[in-house]
Amino acid sequence: xxxxxxxxxxxxxxxxxxxxxxxxxxxxxxxxxxxxxxxxxxxxxxxxxxxxxxxxxxxxxxxxxxxxxxxxxxxxxxxxxxxxxxxxxxxxxxxxxxxxxxxxxxxxxxxxxxxxxxxxxxxxxxxxxxxxxxxxxxxxxxxxxxxxxxxxxxxxxxxxxxxxxxxxxxxxxxxxxxxxxxxxxxxxxxxxxx
Numbered sequence: 001x002x003x004x005x006x007x008x009x010x011x012x013x014x015x016x017x018x019x020x021x022x023x024x025x026x027x028x029x030x031x032x033x034x035x036x037x038x039x040x041x042x043x044x045x046x047x048x049x050x051x052x053x054x055x056x057x058x059x060x061x062x063x064x065x066x067x068x069x070x071x072x073x074x075x076x077x078x079x080x081x082x083x084x085x086x087x088x089x090x091x092x093x094x095x096x097x098x099x100x101x102x103x104x105x106x107x108x109x110x111x112x113x114x115x116x117x118x119x120x121x122x123x124x125x126x127x128x129x130x131x132x133x134x135x136x137x138x139x140x141x142x143x144x145x146x147x148x149x150x151x152x153x154x155x156x157x158x159x160x161x162x163x164x165x166x167x168x169x170x171x172x173x174x175x176x177x178x179x180x181x182x183x184x185x186x187x188x189x190x191x192x193x194x
Contacts, residue, residue, distance in 0.1 A: 046076040053086075063099060067092045069110070081115035090121070094129075094173070103129030103174065107139070117143035125150075129174050132157050136168070146172045155179075 053072045057065040070088040077083075090110040094103040107121035119141040127134040127148075136153030148170045155163040155177070165179030 048074040062097070063095055065092055065094045081113065083114060084112040086110040103127070105139070119143070127174060132174060132177070134168070134174070148172070148174070
């Protein structure tokens with residue numbers, strides 16, 4: 001009986017020592033050295049990360065586009081609307097009725113603001129279709145207006161025409177586009193003016 005209580009006492013002392021060690025492991029200086037949360041981190045309530053994302057867009061049982069992204073974060077801020085961020089870029093392929101690729105949009109970063117119905121592509125944005133290639137650093141797709149907008153960019157046409165454009169806008173399929181203060185090079189047919 002004496003041996004039993006002594007074993008309990010020794011194990012009790014060991015537990016108390018470990019408890020004391022845990023309490024003293026963080027001192028005041030350690031707390032001062034700890035990195036504070038950034039303002040952005042304080043505003044985010046939740047961040048859900050998905051990797052190797054593949055999204056299929058369809059309308060009336062017809063696949064219209066596919067999108068791939070290495071990472072997609074669904075961010076729920078404390079104040080404001082939920083948004084999705086693709087920090088390592090996105091590639092969207094637009095498909096025709098035969099499911100062949102008729103165009104694409106790629107960028108190094110993208111953000112989708114669901115409540116505003118906007119998708120903003122940033123850094124090394126390239127739009128390609130049969131009629132043109134458009135390069136820019138920022139392109140916004142307004143789903144309500146069914147239009148693309150960019151403050152500035154370069155339009156390259158299949159005939160070699162290159163246009164530097166400001167205040168660029170285009171329909172969803174880029175079949176109609178307009179811009180302001182454009183300048184560049186164009187090539188004319190040898191029979192021009194006949």
